[in-house]
Amino acid sequence: MKKNWLSYPYLVWMFLFIFLPLLLVLFYSLTTRTEDGLRFTLAHFQRFMEPIYLRVLFRSVKLALFSTVICLILGYPMAMILAGNGFKRKQVMVFLFVVPMWMNFLLRTYAWMTLLEKTGLINTFLSWLGLPPLNLLYTEEAVVLGMVYNFLPFMVLPIYSVLRKIDKSLIEAAEDLGADGFTVFRKVIFPLSLPGVLSGITMVFMPAVTTFVISRLLGGGQFTLIGNLIEQQFLLVGDWNFGSAISMVMMLVILVSIGVMSKYEKENEGSGLF
Amino acid sequence: MTTTNTGGSAVQQNIIELVDICKDYNGTEALKNINLYIRKNEFLTLLGPSGCGKTTTLRIIGGFEEPTSGDLLFNGVKINDLPPYKRRVNTVFQKYALFPHLNVFENVAFGLKIKKLDKKTIEKKVRNMLTLVNLAGFEEREIDSLSGGQQQRVAIARALVNEPEVLLLDEPLGALDLKLRQEMQIELKNMQKRLGITFVYVTHDQEEALSMSDTVVVMKDGTIQQIGTPIDIYNEPKNAFVADFIGESNIIDGVMLRDYLVQFAGLDFNCVDRGFAEMEPVDVVVRPEDIQVVAEDESKLKGEVKAVTFKGVHYEMLIDSTAFRWKIHSTEMAPVGAKVGLKILPDAIHIMKKVATK
Ligand SMILES: Nc1ncnc2c1ncn2[C@@H]1O[C@H](COP(=O)(O)OP(=O)(O)OP(=O)(O)O)[C@@H](O)[C@H]1O
Ligand SMILES: [Mg+2]
Numbered sequence: 252m253k254k255n256w257l258s259y260p261y262l263v264w265m266f267l268f269i270f271l272p273l274l275l276v277l278f279y280s281l282t283t284r285t286e287d288g289l290r291f292t293l294a295h296f297q298r299f300m301e302p303i304y305l306r307v308l309f310r311s312v313k314l315a316l317f318s319t320v321i322c323l324i325l326g327y328p329m330a331m332i333l334a335g336n337g338f339k340r341k342q343v344m345v346f347l348f349v350v351p352m353w354m355n356f357l358l359r360t361y362a363w364m365t366l367l368e369k370t371g372l373i374n375t376f377l378s379w380l381g382l383p384p385l386n387l388l389y390t391e392e393a394v395v396l397g398m399v400y401n402f403l404p405f406m407v408l409p410i411y412s413v414l415r416k417i418d419k420s421l422i423e424a425a426e427d428l429g430a431d432g433f434t435v436f437r438k439v440i441f442p443l444s445l446p447g448v449l450s451g452i453t454m455v456f457m458p459a460v461t462t463f464v465i466s467r468l469l470g471g472g473q474f475t476l477i478g479n480l481i482e483q484q485f486l487l488v489g490d491w492n493f494g495s496a497i498s499m500v501m502m503l504v505i506l507v508s509i510g511v512m513s514k515y516e517k518e519n520e521g522s523g524l525f
Numbered sequence: 526m527t528t529t530n531t532g533g534s535a536v537q538q539n540i541i542e543l544v545d546i547c548k549d550y551n552g553t554e555a556l557k558n559i560n561l562y563i564r565k566n567e568f569l570t571l572l573g574p575s576g577c578g579k580t581t582t583l584r585i586i587g588g589f590e591e592p593t594s595g596d597l598l599f600n601g602v603k604i605n606d607l608p609p610y611k612r613r614v615n616t617v618f619q620k621y622a623l624f625p626h627l628n629v630f631e632n633v634a635f636g637l638k639i640k641k642l643d644k645k646t647i648e649k650k651v652r653n654m655l656t657l658v659n660l661a662g663f664e665e666r667e668i669d670s671l672s673g674g675q676q677q678r679v680a681i682a683r684a685l686v687n688e689p690e691v692l693l694l695d696e697p698l699g700a701l702d703l704k705l706r707q708e709m710q711i712e713l714k715n716m717q718k719r720l721g722i723t724f725v726y727v728t729h730d731q732e733e734a735l736s737m738s739d740t741v742v743v744m745k746d747g748t749i750q751q752i753g754t755p756i757d758i759y760n761e762p763k764n765a766f767v768a769d770f771i772g773e774s775n776i777i778d779g780v781m782l783r784d785y786l787v788q789f790a791g792l793d794f795n796c797v798d799r800g801f802a803e804m805e806p807v808d809v810v811v812r813p814e815d816i817q818v819v820a821e822d823e824s825k826l827k828g829e830v831k832a833v834t835f836k837g838v839h840y841e842m843l844i845d846s847t848a849f850r851w852k853i854h855s856t857e858m859a860p861v862g863a864k865v866g867l868k869i870l871p872d873a874i875h876i877m878k879k880v881a882t883k
Contacts, residue, residue: 418622420618420620420622421622421624421625423587423589423609423616423618423622424616424618424622424623424624424683425624425635426588426589426608426609426610427587427589427609427610427614427615427616427618427684428610428615428635428636428639428683428684428687429610429636429639429640429687430610430635430639431608431610434639438635438639439624439626442626443625443626
C-alpha cells in the first residue's frame with residue numbers, strides 16, 4: 252500500500268502525541284528508579300492489587316455503570332420523543348438539547364454545586380416550605396447525578412440518530428402483520444436501534460469511568476475514583492511510576508469494555524460509533 | 526365521477542367497499558370521490574399512470590392512511606378507525622419493507638409468531654410458503670444478501686403466509702425480469718384461486734392487469750375512469766384516456782352525424798354506436814390491429830407508409846392520410862413509400878364522448 256504524503260503530518264502527530272506518551276506511560280509503569288539506575292519491576296501493578304486501590308477501581312466501575320444505566324433509561328424515551336413524528340419543532344428540541352454541551356463542562360458542574368449546597372437553591376426552597384435541609388452535595392448520588400447530567404446527551408444523540416433513520420415502512424409492515432404498538436417496539440424498533448444504544452453506552456461509560464472532576468467537585472473528595480487516584484499520584488504524591496501503572500489498568504478497563512461492545516455490535520451488524 | 530362494479534349489488538358478497546372516499550394531502554387531492562366495491566375472492570387490479578392514487582387507495586384499505594372523507598367498509602362494517610394490526614388484511618409493500626435485522630425465515634414467520642402459533646406449525650407453514658415462491662433453502666439468508674427479485678418474493682411470502690382475507694399488493698412484480706415476472710404472475714393467480722384470497726393488486730402495466738384480473742379499475746388523477754372485466758375494458762373503453770392507456774390506439778377527432786354514422790378523417794364511416802346528439806363532436810378510437818392495409822383503390826381512406834418497424838409478432842406501420850397519422854399492426858408489411866388503402870370495419874370503430882380536459 253502506497254502512503255499518501257498528505258497523511259505524514261497526521262502520522263507525525265499520532266506518533267508525537269499519542270504513541271510516544273503511551274509508550275512513556277508504559278515505560279514508567281514497568282520501571283522503578285533505584286540508586287544504581289532504572290530497574291524493571293511489576294511492583295506498581297502489585298501495589299494496585301491492594302484492597303484499598305481495588306475498592307477505588309470497583310467504585311469507579313460501579314458508579315459509571317450506574318450512571319450509564321440511568322442515562323439509558325432516561326435517554327431512550329427522550330430519543331424516541333425527539334425522533335417521533337408527532338413532534339413539530341424537532342430541530343429546535345435537538346438544538347436545545349445540544350446547547351449545554353457547548354458550555355464548559357466545569358461551569359456546568361459548578362452550577363450543580365450551587366444548586367445542591369447546604370445553602371443552595373434546593374435547600375433554600377425546602378426551608379421556605381418549612382422542610383428540613385437535605386444533605387445533597389458530597390454524596391455518591393451527587394456524583395452520579397453529575398455524570399448523568401453531563402453525559403446524557405452522549406446517550407440520547409446516537410440513539411436519536413439511529414431511530415430517525417429507521418424506515419417508517421418497516422413499522423407499517425410490522426403493524427400490517429398484526430403487531431400492536433408495544434410489539435412493534437419490541438420486535439422492530441428496539442432491535443434496529445441497538446447500534447445506537449451500544450454506542451451510547453460506550454460514549455457514556457468511557458468518560459464516566461475516567462472522570463475525576465465530577466467526583467472531586469460533587470463528591471467533595473470523599474469518593475475517590477480511579478481518575479482521582481491517577482491525578483493524585485501525578486500531581487500530589489509525585490509517584491509517576493505508580494500513577495502510570497494505574498493509568499495502564501484504566502486503559503485495560505476501557506479496552507475490555509470497547510471489546511465487549513464491538514463484539515455485540517458485530518453480532519447486531521451495527522453502524523459503528525456515530 | 527362515480528362508478529360501480531358491474532353486479533356489485535349483493536351486499537354480503539362485497540368484502541370491501543369504498544364509499545365516496547376522498548384523500549387530501551395538505552392541499553393535493555390524491556383521491557376524489559372513490560366508490561369501489563371489491564367482491565370476495567375476486568382479483569381486482571388498480572391500474573393507472575404514476576401518481577394517480579393507486580398506492581393511496583391501498584394504504585387506505587390497509588389502514589395506514591385515513592380518508593379525509595368517506596367510509597371504508599369491511600364485510601359491511603365501517604372500519605375507518607380500525608388500526609392496521611386489527612385488520613384482516615395483509616400488504617405486499619411497493620418497496621418490500623423487509624426487516625433487515627431478521628433473516629428470510631424470521632421475516633416470513635413474523636406474522637405467525639405474533640399470532641402465537643406453535644413452533645412446528647410456523648416452521649411448516651414458512652417452509653411451504655418459501656417453496657411456493659421458489660426460495661426453499663434461503664431460510665438463513667440475510668435480507669441484504671438477496672437480489673431485488675428475491676426480496677420481492679420474500680415480501681410476497683411474508684404477507685401470504687398469514688392467509689389473510691384480503692391481500693393488498695403494490696406493484697409486487699416490479700423488480701423482476703420478464704420471464705420470472707410471467708412465472709410469478711401465473712403463480713400468484715394460482716395461489717389466489719387455490720387459497721381463495723381476495724387480491725387487490727396495483728400495477729401500471731396494462732398487460733399484467735389484463736392477463737391476471739377478474740376486475741380492472743382504471744384510475745387517473747385520483748378518479749376512477751372505468752371499472753370492468755379485462756375484456757370490457759379492452760373492447761369497450763369508456764373514454765379516450767382508457768383506450769389509450771389500455772393498449773395502443775389511434776385516437777382521432779370525429780363528429781357523430783347520426784346514429785350509426787360517424788365522420789372522421791374527412792370521410793363518413795358506418796359504426797355500431799348510437800345515442801349521441803346529432804353533430805356531437807366525439808373521440809374516435811381505433812385499435813392498431815383493427816385496421817386492414819389494402820390496395821389503394823379498395824378504400825376511400827388512403828395513405829402513404831412512412832415507417833415500418835418489426836415488433837416480433839407483427840409489424841408496426843405508421844401511415845399518413847391527409848388528416849392523421851395512423852398506427853397499424855399487421856403481420857404483413859407494406860414497404861415505406863407505398864401508397865395504400867386503409868379499411869376500418871364498423872365494429873372496429875369505438876366512439877367516445879369527449880371528456881372535458883382540464
Ligand atoms: N404522504 C404524502 N404526502 C403528500 N402527497 C402525497 C403523499 N402520498 C402520496 N401523495 C400524492 O398523492 C398522489 C397519489 O400518490 P400515489 O402514491 O397514490 O400514486 P401511485 O398511483 O401509487 O403512483 P406510482 O405508480 O408512482 O406508485 C401523488 O400526487 C402523490 O404525490
Ligand atoms: Mg404507488
